[in-house]
Every structure is written in structure tokens, then in C-alpha cells.
Amino acid sequence: MIEKTIAGIRRGNKFSPNHIGNDAAIFSLTVEQLRERGYKVNEYTESDLLTKDIREEVIFNMVRDRYSVRKLQHLEEEGRLVINSGFGIENCTREKMTRLFMSANIPSPRSIILHTDDDPVAALEAADFSDCWIKRHDFHAIHREDVTYVRHIEEAKSIMKEYAMRGITTAVINEHLAGDLVKFYGVIGTDFFYWFYPDMNHSKFGCEIINGKAHEIPFDKYALRQLCNEAARILNVVIYGGDCIIDKYGMIRLIDFNDWPSFAPCRNQAAPYIASCIHHLITT
Numbered sequence: 001m002i003e004k005t006i007a008g009i010r011r012g013n014k015f016s017p018n019h020i021g022n023d024a025a026i027f028s029l030t031v032e033q034l035r036e037r038g039y040k041v042n043e044y045t046e047s048d049l050l051t052k053d054i055r056e057e058v059i060f061n062m063v064r065d066r067y068s069v070r071k072l073q074h075l076e077e078e079g080r081l082v083i084n085s086g087f088g089i090e091n092c093t094r095e096k097m098t099r100l101f102m103s104a105n106i107p108s109p110r111s112i113i114l115h116t117d118d119d120p121v122a123a124l125e126a127a128d129f130s131d132c133w134i135k136r137h138d139f140h141a142i143h144r145e146d147v148t149y150v151r152h153i154e155e156a157k158s159i160m161k162e163y164a165m166r167g168i169t170t171a172v173i174n175e176h177l178a179g180d181l182v183k184f185y186g187v188i189g190t191d192f193f194y195w196f197y198p199d200m201n202h203s204k205f206g207c208e209i210i211n212g213k214a215h216e217i218p219f220d221k222y223a224l225r226q227l228c229n230e231a232a233r234i235l236n237v238v239i240y241g242g243d244c245i246i247d248k249y250g251m252i253r254l255i256d257f258n259d260w261p262s263f264a265p266c267r268n269q270a271a272p273y274i275a276s277c278i279h280h281l282i283t284t
Contacts, residue, residue, distance in 0.1 A: 015064035022262035033275035088236035
């Protein structure tokens with residue numbers, strides 16, 4: 001077997017709130033699987049990407065910092081193979097993801113996008129959101145308040161002001177969807193797809209409690225997998241995870257989508273498929 005040297009870049013701890021160990025574990029398992037396939041893997045931290053000369057032609061990564069993502073995009077434009085793509089990682093930020101899903105008619109919550117220094121009252125009343133989720137537009141959640149459930153308009157005004165004070169210029173506001181919360185993980189181009197009903201042991205900030213205990217409403221599992229794979233292709237990521245709501249009629253709507261999550265409940269099963277995906281992209 002011919003040895004090929006590739007780069008692997010870990011996620012910065014700042015972007016693994018309450019999941020530092022889980023994110024590190026799936027990365028390490030993927031490295032192990034790639035080495036078993038004959039690859040030499042040079043490991044880097046996310047900060048290394050900005051301070052060191054990364055020379056490898058293939059880079060797999062879990063980065064999230066906006067400057068790291070920009071660097072990945074520049075490397076892709078130079079002809080490097082980057083997995084997940086830096087452009088795909090950026091697409092998974094709230095505002096871009098929401099706009100892409102809306103334009104592609106991906107089933108998802110009704111949403112509005114507002115500047116945080118605007119008064120949200122008129123927009124919320126027009127949308128008839130009795131309760132909703134306010135999310136920062138530019139990152140995945142790294143603080144508890146970055147994804148906030150609100151029950152009335154006055155509470156929404158307070159959160160928008162808090163975002164503005166923190167320098168968050170834009171918010172994505174999703175209607176709240178009642179139903180069963182389902183989490184999922186997938187790897188494009190492989191047979192791997194995993195879903196489950198979460199409990200409070202698998203949570204960053206405890207938001208799962210809002211929808212409560214799942215009633216296990218019947219739904220089409222094949223349709224969920226097909227929908228998630230379609231969303232991943234639209235966002236340009238191959239290693240993904242996220243959340244959806246199953247309503248009382250069995251309708252599936254995506255409420256979140258992430259580039260390379262922790263795969264915490266299924267990482268031992270997922271790692272060989274992630275490595276196979278990377279190997280396939282390298283060799284085709």
C-alpha cells in the first residue's frame with residue numbers, strides 16, 4: 001500500500017461547548033481509521049491552521065472559527081482537497097443555511113431574518129409567531145444565549161437587544177415547532193445514517209427539554225435519510241448531523257444542520273464510514 005500524507009485539523013475548544021471530549025474522540029477515531037488504510041496523518045490544531053504552513057494537498061477538518069474557514073476556502077481555491085469544504089462549513093451558519101433551505105424548498109420552520117438593532121415587534125406580529133427561537137446568524141451556538149427560546153414578543157425584544165450589545169448584527173428567528181425532536185448523523189456516499197431521540201445526557205445547553213419527552217410519532221425513516229442527504233448536498237458538506245422535528249402527522253422538518261458534529265452516541269460505528277468517505281474523495 002502506498003502511503004499518502006494528509007492533514008487533519010482538530011476543532012478549537014471554543015467551538016465545542018460541553019462537547020470537547022466528544023469532538024476530540026471522533027476526530028481521533030477517524031485518524032486511527034485512516035492510518036489503518038495506509039495514510040500518514042499529520043495532526044494540527046485549529047490555531048495551527050492560521051499560524052503554520054499547512055503543505056498537505058488533502059485536509060480533513062472540524063474547524064469552525066471564521067478565520068480558519070476563510071483559510072480553508074483559500075486553500076481550496078488553490079486546488080487543495082478540503083473535507084468538509086470551507087464553503088460548506090460557512091453554509092452551515094444560521095443565516096446562510098436558512099436562506100439555502102428556503103430557496104431549495106427544504107422542509108424547515110418558517111423563518112425571518114432581522115438586524116438586531118431593529119424593533120422585532122412588527123415582523124413577529126406579521127409572521128404570527130406565538131413562540132419562537134432566536135439564533136445568532138453567524139455561528140453555531142457557543143454560548144447558551146446563542147440559541148434562545150422565547151414565549152412572547154417582549155422577551156424577543158430583550159434577546160435582540162442583548163445580541164446587539166454583544167456585537168451580533170443579525171438574528172435568525174424560527175417559529176417553534178411542536179412534535180418529537182430527532183437528532184441524526186450521516187456520511188454522504190456511504191451506508192451510514194443514524195438517528196435517535198435525545199435525552200438531557202446529549203445536550204449542549206438543555207434546549208431539548210422544550211419539546212419534552214418524545215411520543216415516538218411514526219414517520220418515514222427512509223424519507224428522513226433522503227431529506228438529510230439532500231440538505232447536505234445543498235449545503236456542500238459530506239460529514240454531517242443535525243436536528244429535526246416530527247409533527248403529529250409524521251411530517252419532517254429540519255431545524256438545524258451541522259458540519260461534522262461529535263457523533264457522540266455512534267462514533268465507533270461512524271468513524272470507519274467517515275474514513276471511507278475521505279478515502280473515496282481522495283482516490284476519485
